[in-house]
Amino acid sequence: MSEENKIGVYNFVAEPFHVDFTGRLTMGVLGNHLLNCAGFHATERGFGIATLNEDNYTWVLSRLAIDLNEMPYQYEEFNISTWVENVYRLFTDRNFAIMGKDGKKIGYARSVWAMINLSTRKPADLLALHGGGITDYICKDEPCPIEKPSRIKVSATEPVGKIEAKYSDIDINGHFNSVRYIEHILDLFPLSFYKEKRISRFEMAYVAESYYGDELSFYRDETDEGIYEVEVRKNGNEVVCRSKVIFDNNI
Amino acid sequence: MSEENKIGVYNFVAEPFHVDFTGRLTMGVLGNHLLNCAGFHATERGFGIATLNEDNYTWVLSRLAIDLNEMPYQYEEFNISTWVENVYRLFTDRNFAIMGKDGKKIGYARSVWAMINLSTRKPADLLALHGGGITDYICKDEPCPIEKPSRIKVSATEPVGKIEAKYSDIDINGHFNSVRYIEHILDLFPLSFYKEKRISRFEMAYVAESYYGDELSFYRDETDEGIYEVEVRKNGNEVVCRSKVIFDNNI
Numbered sequence: 001m002s003e004e005n006k007i008g009v010y011n012f013v014a015e016p017f018h019v020d021f022t023g024r025l026t027m028g029v030l031g032n033h034l035l036n037c038a039g040f041h042a043t044e045r046g047f048g049i050a051t052l053n054e055d056n057y058t059w060v061l062s063r064l065a066i067d068l069n070e071m072p073y074q075y076e077e078f079n080i081s082t083w084v085e086n087v088y089r090l091f092t093d094r095n096f097a098i099m100g101k102d103g104k105k106i107g108y109a110r111s112v113w114a115m116i117n118l119s120t121r122k123p124a125d126l127l128a129l130h131g132g133g134i135t136d137y138i139c140k141d142e143p144c145p146i147e148k149p150s151r152i153k154v155s156a157t158e159p160v161g162k163i164e165a166k167y168s169d170i171d172i173n174g175h176f177n178s179v180r181y182i183e184h185i186l187d188l189f190p191l192s193f194y195k196e197k198r199i200s201r202f203e204m205a206y207v208a209e210s211y212y213g214d215e216l217s218f219y220r221d222e223t224d225e226g227i228y229e230v231e232v233r234k235n236g237n238e239v240v241c242r243s244k245v246i247f248d249n250n251i
Numbered sequence: 252m253s254e255e256n257k258i259g260v261y262n263f264v265a266e267p268f269h270v271d272f273t274g275r276l277t278m279g280v281l282g283n284h285l286l287n288c289a290g291f292h293a294t295e296r297g298f299g300i301a302t303l304n305e306d307n308y309t310w311v312l313s314r315l316a317i318d319l320n321e322m323p324y325q326y327e328e329f330n331i332s333t334w335v336e337n338v339y340r341l342f343t344d345r346n347f348a349i350m351g352k353d354g355k356k357i358g359y360a361r362s363v364w365a366m367i368n369l370s371t372r373k374p375a376d377l378l379a380l381h382g383g384g385i386t387d388y389i390c391k392d393e394p395c396p397i398e399k400p401s402r403i404k405v406s407a408t409e410p411v412g413k414i415e416a417k418y419s420d421i422d423i424n425g426h427f428n429s430v431r432y433i434e435h436i437l438d439l440f441p442l443s444f445y446k447e448k449r450i451s452r453f454e455m456a457y458v459a460e461s462y463y464g465d466e467l468s469f470y471r472d473e474t475d476e477g478i479y480e481v482e483v484r485k486n487g488n489e490v491v492c493r494s495k496v497i498f499d500n501n502i
Contacts, residue, residue: 017283017430021421032268074423166438167445170272172325179268187417191463212442
């Protein structure tokens with residue numbers, strides 16, 4: 001298979017209600033676009049959610065790491081390319097490159113996905129699915145020069161924020177929407193932060209689902225200057241997800 | 252000018268993270284699309300925000316009313332057409348039609364806009380701007396068979412919800428994002444509501460801006476069965492916006 005067919009490229013524009021007060025695209029919206037691109041790419045190649053659901057399987061996002069030199073500004077066009085870097089028995093690595101208005105690479109992202117059986121919620125063997133057809137799309141030649149998702153460990157014992165999961169937080173599966181976690185985590189930081197700094201790296205590790213009415217508590221460590229690790233726990237102490245946010249003074 | 256050029260038509264698909272737990276597009280996302288279409292349509296005809304900003308003017312949304320028979324389902328394609336119905340000295344009426352997957356009209360919307368001078372914040376004379384060029388686009392023949400935005404008057408004295416305006420709520424102008432009000436208002440209703448009912452009509456009246464750190468309180472009346480009027484006040488008693496939500500049992 002040609003290398004070109006292994007990579008999907010999708011065009012976007014930074015819409016006015018998708019940018020923050022600095023005029024830059026929000027991390028939540030970028031995350032949404034990345035996940036959509038993953039879906040488009042998989043669907044076009046026959047291993048998208050719709051096809052999988054017929055066979056009673058679905059993709060589950062485990063990790064996401066985004067590294068950026070800059071965010072698209074309001075009304076700017078940008079594109080996202082995505083490809084599969086590795087397929088293991090239980091996980092697959094999908095990478096992304098984000099290209100800004102002048103055809104300049106402005107960022108990269110890495111993601112890790114598992115596939116589960118919708119009835120048993122148990123992980124599926126990716127190498128066995130459709131005769132291992134997904135491995136035909138492995139693309140080793142495309143660079144993704146950013147670090148893999150790291151291990152996040154939060155030691156804070158007092159939450160810095162609490163929310164209750166509401167209607168707008170819940171997705172079609174009845175789970176707390178993966179993108180809304182990103183927004184709620186970034187809302188832990190005051191506006192003044194975003195005036196002086198920009199996010200140079202953002203990581204999410206999705207651990208467990210949360211549901212409507214759950215009380216989510218946000219615990220946060222500052223592990224180094226401008227480096228924050230956040231853990232979200234539901235209804236007491238069960239970990240739902242973890243995040244790492246690296247702020248850069250170089251705005 | 253031909254009638255066709257007066258109407259702009261824009262295509263969309265209901266993205267997975269833009270649908271609620273029932274699989275239907277959320278009202279906030281639909282509102283976002285409508286406002287984007289207004290922007291596209293105006294820009295293409297030379298009276299968009301970018302052009303206006305150069306002259307130190309901007310559009311301000313005053314009213315929005317959406318009437319729907321159904322919401323697009325996840326992955327369904329739909330389109331939104333928009334046109335200018337009336338231009339007065341201080342306001343213009345812009346209408347929308349929403350067409351579902353089978354080319355069936357599934358809803359309509361009405362909006363009312365003013366233009367303000369960015370320095371003085373005072374309203375501008377629409378009939379004088381660019382020699383009244385916007386009036387060339389008035390389209391009287393296209394039907395919009397829904398009621399105009401109504402008068403909303405809330406008498407509740409105790410709030411049913413409170414939030415503090417956070418980073419993700421704030422738009423490029425430093426104001427609370429028009430779309431986020433919609434989400435927060437719909438979050439006042441429990442999930443069980445949306446299981447049994449669907450929103451058949453939704454109205455917003457934008458009265459004043461709110462800002463980062465403002466405490467927003469939500470007051471709500473049930474004026475008739477399934478008909479709710481909501482008033483959002485900031486930092487005590489100043490009205491920010493009002494909304495009317497009509498739920499229909501016929502899901």
